[in-house]
Amino acid sequence: MDVRIVKSEARSSYVPSSSWRRLTTLGLAIGLVCGSLLTPLAAQAEDISPQLIDQGHRLAVAADCQACHTDVLHGGKPFAGGYSIHSPLGVIYATNITPSRSAGIGDYSEAEFARALRQGVRRDGAHLYPAMPYTSYTQLTDTDIHALYAYFMHGVQPVDVQAHQTHLPFPFSIRASMAVWNALYLRDRRFRPDTSRTAEVNRGAYLAGALEHCDACHTPRNAMMAESSSRPLAGGMVGEWFAPNISSDPVSGIGGWTDEQLFSYLKTGRAAGMAQAAGGMAEAVEHSLQYLPDDDIRALIAYLRTTAPQRDPGESKPAFTYGAAASAEPSLRGLSGHHDREALRGGAQLYSGFCASCHQPDGSGSANQAYPSLFHNTATGLPNPSDLVAAMLNGVDRTVDGRQVLMPRFDRQSYVAQLSDEQIAEIANYVLQHYGNSSQRVTPGDVFEARGGGKLPLIARLQPDIVPAMLGGVLVLVLILWLVWRRWHRRFQG
Structure with a gap:
C-alpha cells in the first residue's frame, strides 16, 4: 500500500x-x-432486559395465559396449546403461543402480537374466537403489551409441535364471520384511569377488566354470546358451571363479604363459611391469583367494592346464609343394603354412602374445612344449583401453595363411582333441602344437560337450522330480484 x-x-x-x-x-x-x-x-x-422479561412473566401469570394454553391433562409443555375448551358452539383448542417459528408465534412482530391480543386477529389475518378473551385484553396498555411480547419471545421455550386445530360446525367454522361480531361487540379501547378514583381502585379495575378478564366469565351473555353490558359482573353460565354475581350488591353479589373473606377466597380458593373455588375459578386461583402480590389482591377487592350493584330477581338474602347442620343417619340404621352402594336408593342413602364420609353426616364438613360445610355455602345457597351439580360430576381439583384440594368426580370418568343422572339429582336435592336453598330443585334432565356442557345458547340451538335458513333466504332474495327485474322488463318493453 x-x-x-x-x-x-x-x-x-x-x-x-x-x-x-x-x-x-x-x-x-x-x-x-x-x-x-x-x-x-x-x-x-x-x-429486552431480564427485568422486562420478568415483568412480562408476571403479567402473563396475572392474565392466566398458562391455564388455557397448556394441556396439563395430557402432559403438554408450557404454552404449547392443545387444551380443549368446551364451548357451546363446539370444542375450541388453545393454540401454541411459544416462540416456535414452525408451530407457535415465533414469526409475530410486536404489532401482530398486539393485534392478536387486542383485536383477536392472527398473523395470517384469520380471526380468533372470543374463547380467547381479547375483548378484555383489548384494554392492555402498550407498555404491558411490550413486556408480554418480550416474555413470550425471550422467556418461553419454543415447542415445535402443532396444537390440535379447532373445527367448529358450519357456519361457525367461517372465521371471517367474527369480523361482523367484532364490529358489533368489540370495544377496541385501552384502559384509562378514572381520575375521580384512587390509584388502588384504578389498579384493581385494570386487573379485573384487562388482565384477569373477570367479566369474561362473571357477566351474562346475550343470544350472540356477547357480554351483556347492562348487567356487568351479574353472573353467567360458563359451560355447566355458574360464575356467580361478583358485583357490590350485598345480597346477590359480594357486598356481604368482608375484605378478609374476599382476600382468602382470591388467594387460596376458599373462604370459610362462604365458598370454595371449583371449575374455571379453581384454575384461575391455581395458575394466577395465588401468585399475585397481596397489594394487587387488595386492589381487586377495592375495585369490586365500587362496582354497580346487580340484584338478581327474587333474591332476599345472601347465598352463604342458607342451611344448617342436619343428619338423617338415625333414620337409616338397620335398613337393608345400606352399606351396599349398588343398593342405595333415595337422596338420604346416596348422600350417606357417597358424601357423608367427607362432608360429615350432618353436612358440617371436616374439622379443617378442607372438605367444606355444605350449609353456609354459596354452591348450595345460590338460586342456580348448577355449581352443585357440576362439582359432583367433575369434582374439584386445585393446588394452592403446594397443597392439593381434591374432591373425586362422579361422572362416567370417575374412579370412585359412576353415578347416573337420577342419582346425582337425588343427592343434589337432598343437599338443597337439608343444607341449602330448598326452593331449588334438580331434575335428571338438568344433570344430563350438565354432562353435555350445559344449556346451549340460542345461537347454538339454531345451528342445525342455520344452513337451511340461509339457503331459504338466498332463494327468497333471488325471487324478489327476479320479480323486480320482470316488472322493470315489462315496463321497459311496453
Missing part, C-alpha cells in the same frame, strides 16, 4: 496517499450505513 512519510521540523507524521484516503472514506460510509441498520437492533436487544 502506498504510504508516504513526510518529515517536519516540529514532528513526524504519516500522510496517507490519495488511494488510501478514498478507501478510508468508503469504509467510513459503509460503517455509517451498517451502524444505522444495526442501531435499532442493538437498541431492541438492549431493551
Whole structure:
C-alpha cells in the first residue's frame, strides 16, 4: 500500500496517499450505513432486559395465559396449546403461543402480537374466537403489551409441535364471520384511569377488566354470546358451571363479604363459611391469583367494592346464609343394603354412602374445612344449583401453595363411582333441602344437560337450522330480484 512519510521540523507524521484516503472514506460510509441498520437492533436487544422479561412473566401469570394454553391433562409443555375448551358452539383448542417459528408465534412482530391480543386477529389475518378473551385484553396498555411480547419471545421455550386445530360446525367454522361480531361487540379501547378514583381502585379495575378478564366469565351473555353490558359482573353460565354475581350488591353479589373473606377466597380458593373455588375459578386461583402480590389482591377487592350493584330477581338474602347442620343417619340404621352402594336408593342413602364420609353426616364438613360445610355455602345457597351439580360430576381439583384440594368426580370418568343422572339429582336435592336453598330443585334432565356442557345458547340451538335458513333466504332474495327485474322488463318493453 502506498504510504508516504513526510518529515517536519516540529514532528513526524504519516500522510496517507490519495488511494488510501478514498478507501478510508468508503469504509467510513459503509460503517455509517451498517451502524444505522444495526442501531435499532442493538437498541431492541438492549431493551429486552431480564427485568422486562420478568415483568412480562408476571403479567402473563396475572392474565392466566398458562391455564388455557397448556394441556396439563395430557402432559403438554408450557404454552404449547392443545387444551380443549368446551364451548357451546363446539370444542375450541388453545393454540401454541411459544416462540416456535414452525408451530407457535415465533414469526409475530410486536404489532401482530398486539393485534392478536387486542383485536383477536392472527398473523395470517384469520380471526380468533372470543374463547380467547381479547375483548378484555383489548384494554392492555402498550407498555404491558411490550413486556408480554418480550416474555413470550425471550422467556418461553419454543415447542415445535402443532396444537390440535379447532373445527367448529358450519357456519361457525367461517372465521371471517367474527369480523361482523367484532364490529358489533368489540370495544377496541385501552384502559384509562378514572381520575375521580384512587390509584388502588384504578389498579384493581385494570386487573379485573384487562388482565384477569373477570367479566369474561362473571357477566351474562346475550343470544350472540356477547357480554351483556347492562348487567356487568351479574353472573353467567360458563359451560355447566355458574360464575356467580361478583358485583357490590350485598345480597346477590359480594357486598356481604368482608375484605378478609374476599382476600382468602382470591388467594387460596376458599373462604370459610362462604365458598370454595371449583371449575374455571379453581384454575384461575391455581395458575394466577395465588401468585399475585397481596397489594394487587387488595386492589381487586377495592375495585369490586365500587362496582354497580346487580340484584338478581327474587333474591332476599345472601347465598352463604342458607342451611344448617342436619343428619338423617338415625333414620337409616338397620335398613337393608345400606352399606351396599349398588343398593342405595333415595337422596338420604346416596348422600350417606357417597358424601357423608367427607362432608360429615350432618353436612358440617371436616374439622379443617378442607372438605367444606355444605350449609353456609354459596354452591348450595345460590338460586342456580348448577355449581352443585357440576362439582359432583367433575369434582374439584386445585393446588394452592403446594397443597392439593381434591374432591373425586362422579361422572362416567370417575374412579370412585359412576353415578347416573337420577342419582346425582337425588343427592343434589337432598343437599338443597337439608343444607341449602330448598326452593331449588334438580331434575335428571338438568344433570344430563350438565354432562353435555350445559344449556346451549340460542345461537347454538339454531345451528342445525342455520344452513337451511340461509339457503331459504338466498332463494327468497333471488325471487324478489327476479320479480323486480320482470316488472322493470315489462315496463321497459311496453
